[in-house]
Amino acid sequence: xxxxKGVTTxxxxxxxxxxxxxxxxxxxxxxxxxxxxPNLLLVCLLLSATGTVSEQFQLEPLNATVLHGSAVRFNATxxxxxxxxxxxxxxxxxxxxxDIGDIISFSEQFSAxxxxxxxxxxxxxxxxxxxxxxxxxxxxxxxxxxxxxxAQLYVQVTAYRKDLLEIVVAA
Numbered sequence: 001x002x003x004x005k006g007v008t009t010x011x012x013x014x015x016x017x018x019x020x021x022x023x024x025x026x027x028x029x030x031x032x033x034x035x036x037x038p039n040l041l042l043v044c045l046l047l048s049a050t051g052t053v054s055e056q057f058q059l060e061p062l063n064a065t066v067l068h069g070s071a072v073r074f075n076a077t078x079x080x081x082x083x084x085x086x087x088x089x090x091x092x093x094x095x096x097x098x099d100i101g102d103i104i105s106f107s108e109q110f111s112a113x114x115x116x117x118x119x120x121x122x123x124x125x126x127x128x129x130x131x132x133x134x135x136x137x138x139x140x141x142x143x144x145x146x147x148x149x150x151a152q153l154y155v156q157v158t159a160y161r162k163d164l165l166e167i168v169v170a171a
Contacts, residue, residue, distance in 0.1 A: 056080075059140050059149035066130050068157045075115065076140045076149070077122045084143040087112065087125045089153075090136050097123050109134075130155055 057078040066072045076085060087095040087110070094110040097103050099120050103112050109129060115122035127134055135155040141148035 057082075057140075057142055057146050057149065059151055062149075062151045063154070064138075064151065065154040065156060068131060068155055069129055071126055071128050072130055072153060074125045074138060074140070074151055075122060076125070076142070078142055078146065079121070080146075082142050082144060082146065085123055086141045088137075088139040088141070089127065089134055095125060127153075132157060 057076055060075050060077075064072050064074070074087075078085070081099075083099050085097040085099075086093050087097070089110070094107060095103065095105045095112045097112050105111055110125070110127055112123055112125045114120050115124050123140075125138075125140065127138075130153070132155045135153050137150050138153050139148050139150045
């Protein structure tokens with residue numbers, strides 16, 4: 001251990017943050033001391049409460065499979081205050097949802113609403129008359145430290161057997 005000067009390591013166990021200070025004294029004996037860091041814990045808690053640390057939101061479902069021509073719904077639930085949410089399908093922004101005010105959809109095929117009139121933490125996004133071209137990435141982005149989450153949309157096209165179709169038409 002020659003040349004070892006010392007190392008300080010931060011350990012976090014649950015809500016207890018301690019500092020382990022390892023030192024090599026001149027006699028090549030190792031010493032260790034523990035020091036509590038209550039101020040560091042307070043700083044971490046304050047950063048989380050003020051939104052400096054990344055906020056969280058959930059997107060559900062993360063995978064959806066629907067039949068061609070049907071509707072599909074996705075829910076985004078945000079923990080904390082937010083201002084603007086956007087929804088994109090296949091890389092194109094199709095709906096903007098402000099926390100207050102009018103929701104803007106760029107086509108009648110897309111809509112969004114709050115899951116509850118008294119609670120803006122949950123937004124339901126709907127795609128009507130789903131086509132194969134709408135399959136793929138459905139992304140919800142929340143302005144601020146929330147970032148974005150992406151779900152996958154799979155569209156099934158029903159196949160008709162020509163021989164059965166001829167029987168129905170002939171009958």
